[in-house]
Structures are given as structure tokens and as C-alpha cells.
Amino acid sequence: xxxxxxxxxxxxxxxxQDGRGSHAPDQPRIDRVTVIxxxxxxxxxxxxxxxxxxxxxxxxxxRDVAVRYKQTAIGIAWAILVPFVTMVVFTxxxxxxxxxxxxxxxxxxxxxxALLPWTYFASAVGLSSGxxxxxxxxxTKVYFPRxxxxxxxVSVPIFDFVFASIVLFGMMAWFHIWPSIALLLAPxxxxxxxxxxxxxxxxxxxxNVRYRDVPYxxxxxxxxxxxxxxxxxxxxxxxxxxxxxxxxxxxxxxINGFQWGVLDTAAPPLDKTLVSVASMLVMTVVGLWYFxxxxxxxxxxx
Amino acid sequence: xGAAITATxxxxxxxxxxxxxxxxxxxxxxxxxxxxxxxxxxxxxPRDIWALKDVxxxxxxxxVLGIIGRNGAGKSTLLKILTRITTPTRGRAEIxxxxxxxxEVGTGFHPELTGRENVFLNGSVLGMKRSEIAAxxxxxxxxxxxxxxxxxxxxxxxxxxxxxxxxAVAAHLEPEILLVDEVxxxxxxxxxxxxxxRMEVLSESGRTVLFVxxxxxxxxxxxxxxxxxxxxxxxxAGESSEVVARYLQAGxxxxxxxxxxxxxxxxxxxxxxxxxxxxxxDGHEAAAVDVRRPVGIEIGFAVLRDGEPVFPKIKLxxxxxxxxxxxxxxxxxxxxxARPADYLSTAWIPGNxxxxxxISVQVVVASMGAPRLVPQAAxxxxxxxxxxxxxxxxxxRGLFTGQWRGVVRPLLDWTTEER
Numbered sequence: 055x056x057x058x059x060x061x062x063x064x065x066x067x068x069x070x071q072d073g074r075g076s077h078a079p080d081q082p083r084i085d086r087v088t089v090i091x092x093x094x095x096x097x098x099x100x101x102x103x104x105x106x107x108x109x110x111x112x113x114x115x116x117r118d119v120a121v122r123y124k125q126t127a128i129g130i131a132w133a134i135l136v137p138f139v140t141m142v143v144f145t146x147x148x149x150x151x152x153x154x155x156x157x158x159x160x161x162x163x164x165x166x167x168a169l170l171p172w173t174y175f176a177s178a179v180g181l182s183s184g185x186x187x188x189x190x191x192x193x194t195k196v197y198f199p200r201x202x203x204x205x206x207x208v209s210v211p212i213f214d215f216v217f218a219s220i221v222l223f224g225m226m227a228w229f230h231i232w233p234s235i236a237l238l239l240a241p242x243x244x245x246x247x248x249x250x251x252x253x254x255x256x257x258x259x260x261x262n263v264r265y266r267d268v269p270y271x272x273x274x275x276x277x278x279x280x281x282x283x284x285x286x287x288x289x290x291x292x293x294x295x296x297x298x299x300x301x302x303x304x305x306x307x308x309i310n311g312f313q314w315g316v317l318d319t320a321a322p323p324l325d326k327t328l329v330s331v332a333s334m335l336v337m338t339v340v341g342l343w344y345f346x347x348x349x350x351x352x353x354x355x356x
Numbered sequence: 357x358g359a360a361i362t363a364t365x366x367x368x369x370x371x372x373x374x375x376x377x378x379x380x381x382x383x384x385x386x387x388x389x390x391x392x393x394x395x396x397x398x399x400x401x402p403r404d405i406w407a408l409k410d411v412x413x414x415x416x417x418x419x420v421l422g423i424i425g426r427n428g429a430g431k432s433t434l435l436k437i438l439t440r441i442t443t444p445t446r447g448r449a450e451i452x453x454x455x456x457x458x459x460e461v462g463t464g465f466h467p468e469l470t471g472r473e474n475v476f477l478n479g480s481v482l483g484m485k486r487s488e489i490a491a492x493x494x495x496x497x498x499x500x501x502x503x504x505x506x507x508x509x510x511x512x513x514x515x516x517x518x519x520x521x522x523x524a525v526a527a528h529l530e531p532e533i534l535l536v537d538e539v540x541x542x543x544x545x546x547x548x549x550x551x552x553x554r555m556e557v558l559s560e561s562g563r564t565v566l567f568v569x570x571x572x573x574x575x576x577x578x579x580x581x582x583x584x585x586x587x588x589x590x591x592x593a594g595e596s597s598e599v600v601a602r603y604l605q606a607g608x609x610x611x612x613x614x615x616x617x618x619x620x621x622x623x624x625x626x627x628x629x630x631x632x633x634x635x636x637x638d639g640h641e642a643a644a645v646d647v648r649r650p651v652g653i654e655i656g657f658a659v660l661r662d663g664e665p666v667f668p669k670i671k672l673x674x675x676x677x678x679x680x681x682x683x684x685x686x687x688x689x690x691x692x693x694a695r696p697a698d699y700l701s702t703a704w705i706p707g708n709x710x711x712x713x714x715i716s717v718q719v720v721v722a723s724m725g726a727p728r729l730v731p732q733a734a735x736x737x738x739x740x741x742x743x744x745x746x747x748x749x750x751x752x753r754g755l756f757t758g759q760w761r762g763v764v765r766p767l768l769d770w771t772t773e774e775r
Contacts, residue, residue: 090440090449113480117466117473124468195463196481197440350443353436354370 097346100199107198114206118181119213133214134221137169144169148286155291157319163225167316168285168309170218175247175305176276177211182255183272186263186352194353201345204255208248215244222316234318236311243311246334250304253338256345263348263356284309290320301326304334358452360533360564361415361438366447368408368433368588407433408444409588417452420565422579422596424572424603430588431568435537438566453564456482456531458551467511471502471521474510478525492528500524527554534558537568552578570675572713574759576600604714604742612643612741619658624733627663628721631656631698635717635741644742647712647765648751651741652702657721657733659694664723666694666732668701673737675714680763684722708752708767711760716740 104111123129141162148154149161156164182204186193189203226233262268280286283305289297290310300306307330310322408430415421423431436442438449439457464481465474475496479489497506500521502513510518527550536555556578559565569575575582575596582596584603592599613634616622622629636652637645645651655668669684683703716737722729749755752767 086454088440088451088455090437090444090451091447092445093443109486110480113477113486117469117477120473121466121468192464192481194441198481198483353442 093350097343097349099201099342099346103199104201107202110198111202111206114202115209118206118210122210122213130214130217133217137166137173137218138221140169140173141166144286154287157288157290157313157317159231159317159319160229163222163229163231163317164288164313165286166222166225167313168283170215170222171244171247171308171312172280172283172285172305173218174211174215174244175251175308176280177214178208178248178251179254179258179276180272181210182207182251183258183262183268185255186259187266187356190356193356200349200352201256201342204252204259204345208251208255212244212248226316231317233316234314236318236321237315240312240315243308243315246304246311246331247308249338250308250334253334253341256338256341260345260348260352263352279303279305282306297323297326298329301329302333304330304337306330358417359414359450360417360419360453361413361449361451361566363414363438363449364412364447366408366411366434366437366444366449367406368430368437368442369445370405370407371403406588408437410447411585411588411590412447413583413590413593415564415566417564418562419581420559420567420579422575422582422599423566423568423585424570424575424582424600425585429585431585432537433588434585435535435566435568439535451533453532454483454530455533455535456526456529457535457537458526458554465510465518465522468509470509471497471506471513475506475521475525478522479529482526482529484529496521496524496528499527523550523554531558531563533564533566535566535568572600572604572675612739613641614738622733623735624657624721627660627694627723628666628732629658629660630719630721630733630735631658633717633719633735633738635739636702642741644744647708647710647743647745649707651705651707651710651743653705653717653719653739654700654702655719655721656698656700658698659696661696663694665690665692666721666723668699668703669720669722669729670703671718671720672705672710673716673718674711674763678763680710680715709764710743711762711765712743712745714740714742 123132126132128135144165145162149156149165154161185203185207186200192198192203193200258268258272282300282303284300289300289306292300307322307327311327313319314321411430411434413421423434425431433442435457437444438451439455464478466477469477472493475493476486476489480486497503500517500523502517502521502524505513505517510521513521534555536551552574555565555567559578567575567579579596581594582599583590584592584599592602613632615632616630619629619631622631624630632654633656634641634652634654635645636642636654637649642651653670655670657668659666667685667690669682671682672680674680685701685703717739718734718736719738720729720731720734722731722734724730745751745753747757752765753760
């Protein structure tokens with residue numbers, strides 16, 4: 055019986071009222087004219103539009119945070135467990151056994167203070183590179199600036215970072231280490247990690263739309279990247295020549311800068327930090343450019 | 357009153373080659389690029405498909421415009437461009453006012469989040485401000501009938517509850533321009549009915565509506581104007597009931613009979629050629645048939661030489677593009693090798709089987725090449741006919757006059773015992 059549908063509404067359509075006057079009074083008037091045209095050859099970032107969609111950015115980030123540890127047994131404790139256990143393993147293998155250089159501070163706190171920004175970065179790259187494919191229903195059904203997806207993805211692991219920092223403060227008390235005044239610069243270095251992750255994520259997420267090789271490459275890329283970021287050994291102990299090469303990796307500056315703040319180790323050399331900043335900017339611009347250029351085809355190819 | 361939507365020369369190209377690339381791997385692309393560079397091979401020219409070609413129209417504010425056409429005519433592509441999900445290859449459109457659509461119902465729902473959380477998520481995905489959602493929240497919950505389950509994760513909802521909640525959010529979007537793609541609308545009959553109801557409420561309050569549908573009577577009834585798309589182009593536009601009438605008359609662009617006078621031009625090959633195909637009822641060729649009486653699909657074909665056994669087959673497709681059925685002649689006469697001769701076969705479709713509406717016929721004369729059929733002569737949409745119910749009360753719908761869903765509409769034997 056349910057398959058038989060009576061006509062929906064008997065009233066004729068002619069009884070429509072005239073124009074705008076009949077709009078519901080509570081309706082916000084948006085007098086925006088939307089112009090639809092072919093994708094431009096040279097993409098640019100529409101900042102005004104991003105601002106218009108700012109609420110959606112927060113909503114998406116909030117969703118991912120709310121969902122992140124749903125139906126897990128230990129929940130957000132994962133945010134501590136991963137860097138902590140990694141630190142213990144590193145300490146046993148590299149600290150005790152291989153005796154890697156650790157800037158003159160105890161190896162455990164050297165490793166943990168490096169693992170904090172590094173774990174954030176690795177999560178942010180992982181989440182943002184999958185953000186388009188994982189949100190396929192959104193990408194194929196509704197319009198919004200797609201940049202919001204990687205942007206919200208790199209914001210999500212900040213919560214893990216903040217949570218795992220509690221353990222860092224505990225360890226600092228244990229080892230009697232006082233932060234330097236440069237701790238005030240830590241947010242700037244974290245922002246640098248975020249921007250680098252964003253640039254990488256923009257690029258990889260757009261590539262992922264076409265080539266599903268990306269999820270296979272990510273763990274491997276992240277692992278190699280860690281070895282050249284100064285997480286398990288102090289970059290400053292390397293020959294000068296190699297320090298310059300590694301400065302091209304913005305994460306070296308992030309980790310050096312963060313340790314400078316929390317462990318009061320030597321300040322990262324300014325010239326090499328500037329190289330890192332420049333490298334970060336190039337990565338971000340290239341990532342953004344590629345993302346924006348691929349954006350018009352996302353819904354067709356995903 | 358100005359135009360709410362102005363579309364000028366909209367065109368959309370899809371590359372078939374791109375689709376292959378989309379599922380390929382990076383390695384394929386790199387190796388192709390390398391080969392090209394080394395051997396100076398030219399790129400394989402990808403085949404272009406124009407889903408839309410030069411589509412222009414205006415929708416004045418407050419008008420309800422119907423978009424009709426067969427599957428693959430470009431209707432959904434047009435809506436995708438107007439909702440900015442994809443960009444046009446050429447052309448331009450201007451939209452004045454907030455666009456809402458009933459084709460994205462439930463988009464962004466996350467199973468782990470509660471109903472309440474999903475209302476906020478879905479609302480803001482659809483373009484509502486948080487304050488706006490908060491203001492309408494109670495109304496939405498009321499409308500959905502979810503009640504106390506609002507704080508339960510959505511994954512615990514039945515699919516019906518999910519759709520109801522999603523629709524409650526979409527229905528409170530209050531867009532100035534509403535896009536409805538009934539073809540894509542998910543959900544049960546009840547849900548589709550709600551979509552249409554919501555659309556009527558909005559159109560009566562002066563909103564602009566774009567309505568894509570395969571239900572001609574709904575288009576004729578609800579829309580002021582209609583445009584008819586075929587192969588990505590506007591082939592007809594005007595007053596909705598007139599466009600619908602012309603669309604039905606044209607019946608997919610094929611008539612009720614087709615004859616090939618020159619056998620060399622007819623579909624087929626060296627073994628079999630078609631000669632004619634006709635729709636017949638009561639001894640006459642018929643474009644409109646009575647649902648209660650048998651309909652014949654008469655196929656004339658010539659076997660041109662001795663060869664493997666062949667037999668005739670038909671496929672019926674309805675106005676929504678769904679296959680009604682396939683049927684082939686399984687009689688023993690077709691087990692023998694084909695002898696050169698002219699044949700006239702008629703497939704008799706019993707009365708009170710088809711549902712009302714347009715039916716398009718595919719005809720094949722095939723041979724059996726296990727495991728599949730080998731078409732020796734085949735043609736799609738060769739003829740079409742319109743199934744009608746005179747409404748005398750002796751058909752499967754009895755005295756009911758409303759819409760009757762289903763691919764077929766058989767008149768069943770019912771038995772009832774009183775106990």
C-alpha cells in the first residue's frame with residue numbers, strides 16, 4: 055500500500071504571491087550575486103569568500119575533534135601514549151645504546167620535546183592529505199571553498215599537542231629544567247609547523263583525488279622526514295654543510311626553536327631559520343597553487 | 357522583478373580519457389609521460405563528451421522552472437554547475453540570492469555524532485549561520501519527530517529517522533532559490549512526497565524553484581515553464597504543459613513505427629538486417645496504447661545467408677530510464693541454423709502488465725554465443741509508445757486516480773477468505 059502515492063497537494067500553483075514581499079520575515083537577506091564561470095587559468099585565493107565561510111571552518115574542525123577518539127577505549131590518552139612510548143623506545147635505542155647527541159640535556163626530555171611538534175606535524179600531514187577523499191560526500195554534493203578541509207584538518211591535532219604538553223611539563227619538573235624566555239616564541243614555531251603541514255597537505259590531498267597512491271606513500275614519507283628533522287639526534291652536532299641542507303626542511307627550525315623555548319638550549323641560528331622560513335613559504339605557495347588549480351575538477355575526478 | 361538565474365552559453369566537457377586517468381595510478385601516468393618524451397608519441401586524444409552544449413535560459417524571480425529530458429541529457433550536470441559543485445567549461449551564469457537544494461539532504465551527517473550535533477553540522481554545511489540554526493533548532497526537531505533521540509548518535513537511528521532529521525534541516529534552510537532534483541532524491545515515497553510538498557510551499561511564497569523530474573504530470577502541474585534538454589542542449593522551452601506534451605509526443609525522438617526501405621542502410625550485418633519495427637494494438641500501429649489490452653512489438657528482419665541460429669529479442673525502458681524487462685523468443689524454431697528468408701516476429705506483451713507512461717523499445721536479433729548473446733542486428737530506442745489508462749475502473753488501479761509508482765503494474769488475482 056505504501057507504494058501508492060496520492061497527489062501531493064491539490065491546490066493550484068497559480069495562487070502564488072508576488073515577489074519578495076512574501077518572504078518569511080526571519081529570513082536573512084543575502085544580496086550576493088553569485089557569478090559562475092569557467093575555472094580561471096591562474097588560480098588565486100579568494101580571502102573574502104574564506105572569511106564568509108569562517109563558521110564552517112570551525113564547524114568542520116569541531117566535528118573532527120569531536121569524532122577523533124569516539125569509540126576508543128582510552129580516548130585522548132592516545133595523544134600522550136604515542137609520543138611517550140616512542141620517547142621511551144628512542145631513549146633505549148638511540149640514547150643509551152647509540153649515544154646520539156642530545157644538546158646536553160637528558161635524552162628522554164630531548165626526544166620528547168622534539169616528538170611533541172613532530173607528532174603534531176605527522177598527524178596534521180596525515181589528516182590533511184586524506185581530507186578531500188575522506189569527505190567525498192561533501193565534495194560531490196555541496197559547494198564551499200575546498201581549502202577549508204585541509205585547513206580544518208591541520209587544526210585538529212593541536213588538541214593532541216596541547217594535551218601531550220602536560221607530560222612535557224611533568225618531565226621538565228622531574229629533570230629540573232626551566233624554560234627560557236623564548237618559550238613565548240613557541241606558538242610562532244608551532245604556527246610554522248602548521249603552515250608546513252598545510253602546504254604539504256594541500257598538495258597531497260589534491261594529488262590523492264586523482265592518485266590513490268598517497269595513503270600508501272604517507273607513512274613512508276613521514277618516517278624519512280622524521281630522520282632529517284632532528285627528532286632523534288641534535289642537528290647542531292652535524293657538520294655545518296649538512297646543517298645548511300637540512301635547513302631546507304622547515305621542521306628542523308620548528309624543533310630547534312621549540313627546544314630553545316622549553317629546554318633553554320642554544321637558540322637556532324638565525325640564518326638557517328630564515329632558510330627554513332623561506333622553504334616553508336615556497337612549499338605553502340606551491341601547495342596552495344596546485345590545490346586551487348586542481349579544485350575545479352575535484353568533484354568530477356574524486 | 358529581475359532574473360533570479362541567468363545562464364548564458366553554459367557548456368561542460370568531460371574527457372573520457374580523464375576518467376581512465378582518474379582510476380589509474382601515478383606509475384601509469386609517469387610511464388606514459390616518459391614514453392611520450394622518449395618516443396615523441398603524441399598523447400592519445402581523449403574522447404570528449406559534451407554533457408552540456410550552449411545552454412542559455414533565464415528564470416525570473418518567483419518562477420518555477422521544470423527541467424525535463426532523458427537520462428544523460430545533462431539535467432544533473434546543469435544542477436551541479438548551478439550549485440557550484442563543478443565548474444562549466446564555457447559560459448556564464450549569474451544567480452541572485454541564496455541557493456538551497458534538496459539534492460544534498462543529509463550531506464555531512466556523521467554517524468558518530470548525536471542528532472543535535474549533526475543538525476548544527478549539516479546546517480552549517482548547507483550554508484546556515486550558527487545563530488540561525490540555534491534559533492530554528494526546536495522547530496527542526498519538532499518537524500523531524502525525532503524527539504528524545506536527538507541526543508543519541510545518528511548511527512543508532514533507523515534510516516527513516518536519519519532522512520527525517522536531514523530533511524528537517526534542509527527544509528528550514530529558507531533559500532531564495534530552491535533546486536530540486538527528484539531524479540536523485542533519495543529516500544522512500546513518503547520522503548519524495550515531502551520534497552514536493554516543501555517545494556510547493558516555497559514556490560507559493562514567491563521563491564524561485566528549479567525542478568528536475570521524470571514525472572511529467574508533476575512538472576506540468578507544478579511548473580510555470582519548462583525546458584527540455586536533450587544531449588546537452590535545450591531543444592524546447594516554454595509553457596510547462598506544452599513542453600511536456602511535445603516531449604511526450606516526440607516520445608524519446610522515435611515514433612511508433614520504423615521501416616528501412618534500403619536494406620543496406622538498415623541496422624545489422626552480413627547475416628541479419630532489420631526491415632521494420634512497429635508497435636501494434638488491435639491490429640493497428642499505435643503510438644498510444646490501452647494499458648488493459650495486449651501490445652505487440654512487431655519485428656521484421658531478413659536473414660541474408662546460411663549461418664548460426666538467430667532469434668529476436670526486445671528490451672523495454674521506461675521514461676525514467678529503468679529497464680522494464682528483457683524478453684526473447686525461446687521457441688524451438690530458432691534452434692536450427694538460420695535460413696535466408698524474411699521473417700516477421702511479434703512479441704506480445706500482455707494487457708495489464710506495463711505501468712502508465714512512456715516506453716522505449718530496443719530491438720536485437722542475436723545469436724547465442726555462450727556465455728553471452730552476440731547481437732547480429734541491434735538498435736536502441738527504435739520505437740516508443742505511451743501507455744494510457746482510460747480510467748474506466750477496470751484496470752489495475754481500479755477507481756484510484758493518483759500517481760501509481762512502479763516499473764510494472766500487473767492486475768493480480770487476489771484471494772480472500774473470511775475467517
